[in-house]
Amino acid sequence: MLLSDPTPLITGPVVPVVTLDRAADAVPLARALLAGGLSVMEITLRTPAALEAVRAVVAEVADMVVGVGTIVKPLDVTHAVDAGADFLVSPGTPANLARALADAPVPALPGCATVSEAMALAALGFPVLKFFPAEASGGLRWLNAVAEPLPDIRFCPTGGVNGNNAAGYLALRNVLAVGGSWVAPAQAIAAGDLAGITARARAAVALRR
Ligand code: 3PG
Numbered sequence: 001m002l003l004s005d006p007t008p009l010i011t012g013p014v015v016p017v018v019t020l021d022r023a024a025d026a027v028p029l030a031r032a033l034l035a036g037g038l039s040v041m042e043i044t045l046r047t048p049a050a051l052e053a054v055r056a057v058v059a060e061v062a063d064m065v066v067g068v069g070t071i072v073k074p075l076d077v078t079h080a081v082d083a084g085a086d087f088l089v090s091p092g093t094p095a096n097l098a099r100a101l102a103d104a105p106v107p108a109l110p111g112c113a114t115v116s117e118a119m120a121l122a123a124l125g126f127p128v129l130k131f132f133p134a135e136a137s138g139g140l141r142w143l144n145a146v147a148e149p150l151p152d153i154r155f156c157p158t159g160g161v162n163g164n165n166a167a168g169y170l171a172l173r174n175v176l177a178v179g180g181s182w183v184a185p186a187q188a189i190a191a192g193d194l195a196g197i198t199a200r201a202r203a204a205v206a207l208r209r
Contacts, residue, residue, distance in 0.1 A: 004126045006087045006107040009065050010156070012038045013170050014204035016183035017069060017158060019044045025189050026053035030061040032194040033184065036201025042067040042089050042179060045076055051083045058084035067109070074100035081105060089179075091132050093117065098124055109156055113137040115146060118153055128154045128176055135160025140168055147174045163200065167207050 016033060018041055020026055026043070033041055041064060043054050050068075057066050068080035069089035077100045080088055085106055090097060093110040101108035102124050111130040112118045114137075121129055131143065134157035138145075143155060157169050158179030169178045183200045187193075 003105075004102060004107050004124075006067075006109050006128055007154075007176060009067075009087050009107065010040055010109075010128075010177045011065070012040055012205060013177050013208040014038065014166060014183060014201075015040055015042050015067065015156065015158075015177055015179040016201070016204070017042045017044060017179050017181045018184045018189065019046050019181070019186055020049050020053045020189065021047055021186075023049040023052035023056055025192075026056045027060045028192075028194055029184060029189060029197065030057045030064045030066075032197040033201045034061065034063055036198040037205035038183070038201045039063055040065040040067065041184075042069040044068075044070040045072075045080070046070050051079055054080070054083040054085060058086075071097070071101070071108075073097060077101060077104050089130055091130070093121060098126075102126070115150070118146065118150055122150070122153050127152065128156060130179065131155040131157040133159030134169070134178075135165075139165075140172065143169070143172050143174055147172070150174075163203060166204070170207055 065086045067087045068085040071088050071090040088108040091111045109130045111132045154176045161178045161180040162182040166178045169175050184197045
């Protein structure tokens, strides 16, 4: 297995993408996702609370696989790894970031939105790529169109994917899983609606082919 292959870690059909304003919400949220059957999550580096949230889930929720997302520069790789990230996710992947992700001690799911970007990342040894922003970049039609020319690359489409369109993505042979914020949206986290998050996690697990 390549170090940069996150496949063994991405056990669910859906990777919930979560943005946390309060680190204290992280552990209850992770437990709510686990209760619904999802044991992988992506915590975005979009808030000051993000790294503390990652450390809390890593320390307290042993069964949860924690991806750190919105990695946009090499220093983010260092911070995420130091916080205990199991894998790393980027929205797009300039060359300097690709090198940092390839050198990281944990696997990565680097972001791409074009054929050339996908080819460049595959050549560096990344077999699974985040296709972002999926809906805005061509969605199902893009993934179908690249399946034959890029038969060895699998994608995790994210961005505009939700409970209504996820099944269509998961039916594609070049899709490993989908990502999205719909399972644990910011409003639900802010409102403490853990039951709703568990219910959406359960529905997401049921999307498995
Ligand atoms: C991400 O960072 O992957 C996206 O913000 C998730 O996109 P969504 O909010 O459209 O699901």
